[in-house]
Amino acid sequence: MIKPDSYFKVTYGLYLVTARLGEQKVGYVANTVFQVTSSPARFGVSCSKDNFSTSIIERSGSFAFSVLGERASTGLIGDFGYRSGREIDKFRGVNYFIGQTGSPIITDSAIAWFECRTVETLDLGSHLLMIGEVIASDVLNDQIKPLTYQYYRDVLKGFSPKNAPTYVDKSLLETNSPGMLSESEIWQCSLCHYAYETDKGDPISGIDPGTRFQDLPDDWCCPICGADKSQFFKD
Secondary structure, three states: OOOHHHHHHOOOEOEEEEEEEOOEEEEEEEOOEEEEEEOOEEEEEEEEOOOHHHHHHHHHOEEEEEEEEOOOOHHHHHHHHHOOOOOOOOOOOOOEEEOOOOOEEEOOOEEEEEEEEEEEEEEOOOEEEEEEEEEEEEEOOOOOOEOEHHHHHHOOOOOOOOOOOOOOOHHHOOOOOOOOOOOOOEEEEOOOOOEEEOOOEEOOOOEOOOOOHHHOOOOOEOOOOOOEHHHEEEO
8 A cells, every 4th residue: 555645755856857949938837856866966857748948958058056055935836836947037136147958047045056967868748758868057045944845844844745756646645744734714725725714823924923815915925926816715
């Protein structure tokens, strides 16, 4: 028997994966970026075939990724993690520079970055695994801890989007599992699965603990993806 909750015991970081083809810049939030060799240094990135970014990364033959820190902007995570580059310019108002391969490298909310040339692509069915050789990297901030998926889930109350290789249907999870929510007054975002808990409020937006969802300001929105109150449902 497979217990979906067990997948949360596998640790990940959170990264902004980016690429460019011509004038088209793309990027998305990933938690499946991992080093696969040391000499030469190579990283693997798992990309959903449904993501707009994937075809650009594949055709450009290169990609970059920025390592997010624990103080990462939730607005940045929302735009790159839950919105499509087909609909918005994700890079508008974001600090980045163009690397050796032409990939845009984001410095906002990042503590380090890597730029890679793709050396192999593996078709895994729903996803492509891009293997890239590191050609440049740098540390931007060594005082802030890397943002882990566990911190994102437990502290920021976010969950993987459906195109993520780590996506787990929340309805299959055990409600008494460690780290899961048990308070009855819980409202969940239908887009990114952020959970507003009445007893905790929303410290990111300055909402005090004990504030009922119905009493939230009309202009309050999801601190992760920016969805308005109408897109929340009671869990």
